[in-house]
Amino acid sequence: MKIFDTKKTENQPLDAPSEIQRDEEIIARVEERHRSEEGVGKFMRHPIQMLTEKPVNILILTIPVAIIVFVIGLILQVSRYGVFLALATTGVDDYFLLAVLIATVPLAVLDLKYSMRMRNLNISLPNFFRDVAGMNESGMTLPNAIHVVSEGEYGSLTQYVKKLDAEMSWNIPFVDAIYQFGERIGTPLAQRSVDLIAKASRAGGDVSEVLRAAANDSFEFVNLETERRNNMLIYVIIVLVSYLVFLFVIAVMTGTFLETMAQAGEAVSQSGSGSTTFGSTIDMDFYRRLFLHASVIQGFFSGLVAGQMGEGRAVAGLKYSVVMVVIGWVAFRLFI
Known part of the structure; x- marks a missing residue:
């Protein structure tokens, strides 16, 4: 018995470092696992889960893609028309609007899904x-x-x-x-x-x-919460209808008043009277582009206001912003 106890006592100091080393390895693996589940490590291991875990996380992907699309579109316009002429055309506006939609549509969809789940x-x-x-x-x-x-x-x-x-x-x-x-x-x-x-x-x-x-x-x-949403729904509708009225006023003013003034000014200038009138200086393409910018800005921020009023979050209004921006763009490209 004494010999057995002596051997056991002699072996204990030899086993202690291996036990400590094993514990340190386990702790190191646990810490590495925690690091891999956060920040860049989590994005590399589970990119889809990281991007869809919170709606705002999708901007990590959509903003760079939107910037790339806009830069490529700008390069194509510059190579085709030159720098100054490209900036004066509506093609740059179309690429910019496309980039905005690329950045905002996935966020609007995920936020809508997230809010419905909550x-x-x-x-x-x-x-x-x-x-x-x-x-x-x-x-x-x-x-x-x-x-x-x-x-x-x-x-x-x-x-x-x-x-x-x-x-x-x-x-x-x-x-x-x-x-x-x-x-x-x-x-x-x-x-x-x-x-x-x-x-x-x-x-x-x-x-x-x-x-x-x-x-x-x-x-x-x-x-x-349901009662507040139902009570504020009328104000959201008012925001949407106000935007449609805004587009209607612009369409009427562009198609009647400004167009008539431009034609009258052109007729006066062609008659050779030599007088300079207000109508002769109207550039309809400039005003259409100016009104397009105004309608896009109006629609985007009106949607954010509608989301803040209806659901208490401005991000929740991105779905309204996307709809109104697309309506404004289609109206100017096809009807105004």
């Missing part, structure tokens, strides 16, 4: 909290209540409920699991409700009552 999650939250509270009041423990509720259908929220049920089955504490549940959903309403439930659970209160309170609060929040 709205569906907020609508499903009150039902989920109310069902869990009912199961808990019937005598079930929270893990069992969440397991039973996870078999139901909550739309976009179902996958998060199933993940919460899986974490509870792994004996993760309820407070930690519910916090992770709120972080995964990511909506301010979910995070606020989860924080309320977790703090009440830590304080030792009646969790079922807190769940019902969170359900009622979520329900009221969704109702107020």
